Amino acid sequence: MRWGVVGVGKITRNRFLPALEQVEGAILTAIVTTHPENVKDLAEKYNAKIYEKVEDLENVDVVYIATPNSMHKDQVISCAKKKIHILCEKPIALNSKEAMEMIRACEENGVVLGVANMGRFNPYNVGAKRLLEEGIVGRIGIIKASYSFVNVERDKWRYDLSLSGGGAIMDIGVHVINTLHFWRPNNKIVEIAGINEYFGYEVEQNAGAVARFDDGVIVLMDASYDTSLSVSFEIKGDKGILYVLDTLYQEYDGKVILKRENNFTLFNFYGENQYVLEIKDMEDAIRNKRSPRTDGYEALKDMTVIDAWYQSSKEKRLVRI
Known part of the structure; x- marks a missing residue:
């Protein structure tokens, strides 16, 4: 084409x-x-x-x-x-x-x-999705999701609110939200409470939120322009915990680890370049x-959560979606 x-x-x-x-x-x-x-x-x-x-x-x-x-x-x-x-x-x-x-x-x-x-094409994210669909951690109760890096390009367009629309949430928080929707396509986030810190910039540097899916699963998520490079998901169920790490970088990377009691299992997944x-x-x-x-409607789901995150932080209250 x-x-x-x-x-x-x-x-x-x-x-x-x-x-x-x-x-x-x-x-x-x-x-x-x-x-x-x-x-x-x-x-x-x-x-x-x-x-x-x-x-x-x-x-x-x-x-x-x-x-x-x-x-x-x-x-x-x-x-x-x-x-x-x-x-x-x-x-x-x-x-x-x-x-x-x-x-x-x-x-x-x-x-x-x-x-x-x-990130939807990273083989570790795809593999983690399959493991979750197979019920490897049992009934999911809590998910922790995080993406951070120290953004040193503070004179670029991402720090201009009129061009970016926001900081860490718009840039990398959207990846976290999209990955959660990828793993849980039949569920949606229905409420969120967020706190954002700007440190004097036009756009948020650090952002954290507590959200709830429609089936009761609680999500603790954060996005940061001001802390060390990290991508981590911790999916906690009644039969184990699945750790999905480093799967949203531009470079091909990832780790998937299952923890049950004191036993750890490392999974390897392979695939073509995600781009x-x-x-x-x-x-x-x-x-x-x-x-x-990821079509327009999938992206719309992400933006709806982002809108609510900003609204919650601004109005200092829980926002229902």
Whole structure:
């Protein structure tokens, strides 16, 4: 398929484009950027045409949008009107209202909308999902979920509220929420109480929340721009505890460990590069007219929880979803 990229940051250069090269039949034909002088090397390497606006795109079947969050809605809707399929970076939008507008625009124009949550293709997350479906920990009661790293790029767009819409929650907390929805597709979070700390920045540095699923499972989750690199899930059931670690990094990684009493079992899972699988899933969804692994409605579920998290912290109260 003919791909275009909208926005050429580190993710596009270091993850998406190398993965695209590994997908048979996938070619880059278009690059959209407001800084064409910075992508001449890519245009030459891939024989791709440079555009400054998505409205001018031609000869493209599907685009990967990796621009600041505030730009997602208008760019997705513009592409949808041109009948171009879309793989949009997470978070899908600034809020659930925008997400719904984007979903409707894609449905009205008959295009597939996917959202880039590469964690759903990490083999350790996929393996953990299978183990949980098999009931390896029994009846789940409590889940602890965390993602953190020290963000040193505090002069970049993620620290500009008008562009990012938020800090650690919007950037990495969305991965935590999306993974929980991946593992528990038949349940939804129905209430949340959050506390966010800004330390003088426009966007939250540290954020924590207690949430409840509709079946009574309690979730303790946090996202941080200010503490050491870590991804961890602890799923506690009446027959054991499953630890899922380091599965949301851009590099392929992961650990899955089962604890029962004082006995520990380490599981190994193997698979293809998660970015390659993400692209393959999107192309297959387009060809077979199905929803991709994370479609607009899955992303809308994530945004609904994020909206409630921010609201709870701002109003200092429990918010029902």
